[in-house]
Amino acid sequence: MKHSEEKRPVHVVWRNVILMTLLHAVSVYAVTQLHKAHLATIVWEFFYYVMAALGVTAGAHRLWSHKSYKARLPLKIFLAVLNSMALQNSIFDWARDHRVHHKFSETDADPHNAKRGFFFSHIGWLLVRKHPDVIEKGKRLDLNDLYNDPVVMLQHRYYIPSVILMCFVLPAAMPLLWGETLSISYLTCLLRYCAGLNVTWCVNSVAHMWGNKPYDKSINPAENLLVVICAMGEGFHNYHHVFPHDYATSEFGFRFNLTTAFIDCMFYLGLAYDLRTVAPETILARKKRTGCLSD
Numbered sequence: 001m002k003h004s005e006e007k008r009p010v011h012v013v014w015r016n017v018i019l020m021t022l023l024h025a026v027s028v029y030a031v032t033q034l035h036k037a038h039l040a041t042i043v044w045e046f047f048y049y050v051m052a053a054l055g056v057t058a059g060a061h062r063l064w065s066h067k068s069y070k071a072r073l074p075l076k077i078f079l080a081v082l083n084s085m086a087l088q089n090s091i092f093d094w095a096r097d098h099r100v101h102h103k104f105s106e107t108d109a110d111p112h113n114a115k116r117g118f119f120f121s122h123i124g125w126l127l128v129r130k131h132p133d134v135i136e137k138g139k140r141l142d143l144n145d146l147y148n149d150p151v152v153m154l155q156h157r158y159y160i161p162s163v164i165l166m167c168f169v170l171p172a173a174m175p176l177l178w179g180e181t182l183s184i185s186y187l188t189c190l191l192r193y194c195a196g197l198n199v200t201w202c203v204n205s206v207a208h209m210w211g212n213k214p215y216d217k218s219i220n221p222a223e224n225l226l227v228v229i230c231a232m233g234e235g236f237h238n239y240h241h242v243f244p245h246d247y248a249t250s251e252f253g254f255r256f257n258l259t260t261a262f263i264d265c266m267f268y269l270g271l272a273y274d275l276r277t278v279a280p281e282t283i284l285a286r287k288k289r290t291g292c293l294s295d
């Protein structure tokens with residue numbers, strides 16, 4: 001992978017470096033203490049991981065960034081609450097950065113430009129000030145749908161109290177009910193948060209570097225099965241960058257795609273509607289024209 005021509009000095013945000021280092025150090029320690037945890041605590045944190053992930057995948061990503069389906073108010077509120085469990089910035093900030101990522105992929109205006117290397121696209125972009133192009137080009141995006149969505153704006157406004165409660169207090173308090181110690185409760189909570197972050201970041205790093213490119217061989221995003229599984233269907237990244245408005249993020253429906261299965265369930269319950277897909281003949285034509293098996 002070619003690194004970009006970026007020669008501008010980076011402005012390190014030491015507060016983030018210290019917090020992320022502490023989080024990762026505590027998470028490594030938490031792994032060594034896992035054998036002391038009740039099985040119920042591990043099951044609970046795993047369940048919480050999946051719920052928080054849906055707040056990002058089905059919520060911030062497929063609903064609010066890409067408008068790939070529509071959701072009724074109760075589902076929107078549910079997804080916004082799940083999103084606060086994940087602490088990945090408010091839905092508004094997440095969706096704005098993600099739209100810039102798609103529109104200016106792998107340029108200086110891409111917040112996690114993978115041409116600046118694995119470390120930058122994985123975590124480094126959260127440890128330094130943004131490239132001015134990200135902010136300048138981001139300000140030109142049409143974000144009216146986000147501004148006009150009361151659920152998005154409410155979550156943005158009360159983001160800090162909502163994440164304190166949903167990401168750190170509730171998940172760590174629940175295991176105390178079945179006799180877990182406070183220290184193990186807290187360690188497993190932080191480990192779950194750290195794992196969720198790293199899996200999400202793998203979409204920006206791993207899935208922008210390694211995998212097949214059946215839909216467009218000229219771009220870096222790739223289909224990566226490991227990321228597909230860990231990120232609940234978000235690793236079909238070559239397909240996703242070619243057809244970002246498909247609610248399923250792949251041509252395989254809900255296969256290997258827990259997020260798509262979740263949206264399908266919401267559709268059958270009447271809570272999700274106007275699910276956007278791509279016609280199979282369009283996909284096939286694109287594969288023949290630009291995919292890795294095209295000539």
Ligand code: ST9
Binds near residue numbers: 234
């Ligand atoms: C995290 C996010 O981890 C992860 C996102 C990953 C995305 C993945 C994509 C793949 C999709 C698939 C999903 C898979 C999910 C799987 C789940 C499995 C579990 N446009 O930001 P500032 C403005 S977060 C326009 O401070 P700095 C902004 O409004 C982790 N404008 O920039 C502000 O204006 P004003 C936890 C923009 O100072 C001004 O610019 N969170 C844009 O350079 C300054 O904004 C953290 O670690 C834009 N795009 O600081 C916090 N962006 O002043 C990290 C900004 O008027 N963030 N503006 O309000 C920070 O600390 C800082 O943002 C910074 C940059 C240090 C990184």
Ligand code: ZN
Binds near residue numbers: 101203204
């Ligand atoms: Zn991408």
Ligand code: ZN
Binds near residue numbers: 061065240244
């Ligand atoms: Zn996307």
